[in-house]
Amino acid sequence: MQIYFIRHGIAADRGSYGEDEQRPLIPKGIHKTQQVAQRLSQLGISFDTLLTSPLMRAVQTADIFCQANLAADYHIFQPLAPAGNIQAWLDWLTNWRGLGHDTLALVGHEPDLSQWCQQLVQGSIDDRWILKKAGIIGVTVPRTANPIGQSQLFWLAPPRLML
Template sequence: MAKYVYLIRHGIALDRALSEQDETRPLTNKGRKKTKQVAKTIKEKGIYFDQVLTSPLLRAKETAEILKDKGLTENLENFSPLAPNGDIQDWLNSWDKSSAETLALVGHQPDLGNWAELLISGKIEEKLVLKKAGIIGLNCPENQSPFGKSQLFLLTSPKWLIKSE
């Protein structure tokens, strides 16, 4: 059996130059709108997250809240290792304890791209770039370390998920 892990980058946030603290930069109106559209498309595809873990930074928490508000999960938790420069090992330490079969991790680039590379190939090459509100989907083996053993099934920017209206 496998676990499905979705790595989701936060939506478009207020420019760093306009905010005193990186931790409190919110999503912009455009970022909220795009993220809501992405969440709507994910729901239409029949995806539901047993659990969503989010970076404690405001823009990631707002992104995760949009996922919850759109009915993609009922279980949302702050998870400090998803903050910038977090350690994937902290997540993996809880890997076997989690009963979630479909998990979303909401965080930041380059960390999410690097984590995906580590899970797929066992090494970080900094080649995967995840756009804001983009998604990486991985099929990770259960009951063993997923490093170098996970399979990529989705890598998409938000423009491929947003329907033109």
């Protein structure tokens, strides 16, 4: 199974909105995210399921990916909010894997996404992986085993390599 960890696009500066959760993508972030989504579509990539953090900038990113026909729809998933719980996602993943799906996309935030990927691939976190805005990390996880430390990295790309 392939899982794509996608960081939201470039958003408004911190402190420019009363609530951090409401910070939207800026025009440059929308444009760059659209370009990344188009490139994925050109590569023939699509997602059986797309989960997103509930924060505005992540939801907008997920919407752009759906508009590019990478997924039929997206679902808000609270554990993808900043400081989310990987165990809650792993519990969800166990059920999802049982449905026979092959490709999942998660839209969220740093440092959570890169730390989750490190746990899946390395079994630990060393904070050396950095996921740029609108960047993607791809990880292949086993269908049945616990994925922590048992998964393989297949993609780590900043958006500039996809444009």
